[in-house]
Amino acid sequence: xxxxxxxxxxxxxxxxxxxxxxxxxxxxxxxxxxxxxxxxxxxxxxxxxxxxxxxxxxxxxxxxxxxxxxxxxxxxxxxxxxxxxxxxxxxxxxxxxxxxxxxxxxxxxxxxxxxxxxxxxxxxxxxxxxxx
Numbered sequence: 001x002x003x004x005x006x007x008x009x010x011x012x013x014x015x016x017x018x019x020x021x022x023x024x025x026x027x028x029x030x031x032x033x034x035x036x037x038x039x040x041x042x043x044x045x046x047x048x049x050x051x052x053x054x055x056x057x058x059x060x061x062x063x064x065x066x067x068x069x070x071x072x073x074x075x076x077x078x079x080x081x082x083x084x085x086x087x088x089x090x091x092x093x094x095x096x097x098x099x100x101x102x103x104x105x106x107x108x109x110x111x112x113x114x115x116x117x118x119x120x121x122x123x124x125x126x127x128x129x130x131x132x
Contacts, residue, residue: 010119014069017076017112018060020105028053034096042086055079063116070120071127073113080110 001009027035028049039045044052056079062072083106087093093103117124 010069010116013112013116013119014063017073017109017116018063020109021056021060021076024102024105025053025057028056034098037096038091038102042090052079052082059113063113067123069116070124073116073120074124076109076113077117080106080113084110 026032031046031049035049036045039049042048055075059072059075059079062068063076065072084103087095087103087106093100095102
């Protein structure tokens with residue numbers, strides 16, 4: 001893989017993760033019925049919906065900025081691991097007849113962010129002093 005191809009791949013991963021997280025923020029921040037239902041079922045409405053939405057906003061911004069991609073990816077992996085966990089334990093893969101769309105989006109963000117985290121692992125290790 002050439003340097004240019006690698007850069008295109010990294011930007012595709014960045015944009016995929018960030019766009020999905022930013023797109024779902026509209027539903028969280030406007031208290032869309034689907035989001036309210038999900039976070040009510042988890043016992044986290046409204047603070048969980050707003051807090052997790054805020055963390056997703058931060059993760060998306062950090063992923064887009066080349067210097068902070070690794071930290072954003074680390075945050076996104078954690079958030080999406082939580083989303084996948086709750087889909088598998090409390091919510092179900094299909095939520096309110098969505099055909100599993102929210103679960104699939106969480107899995108895509110988790111996967112793209114995990115790949116970014118692997119690519120930028122050295123930068124992340126350097127930013128977290130206690131991991132040295």
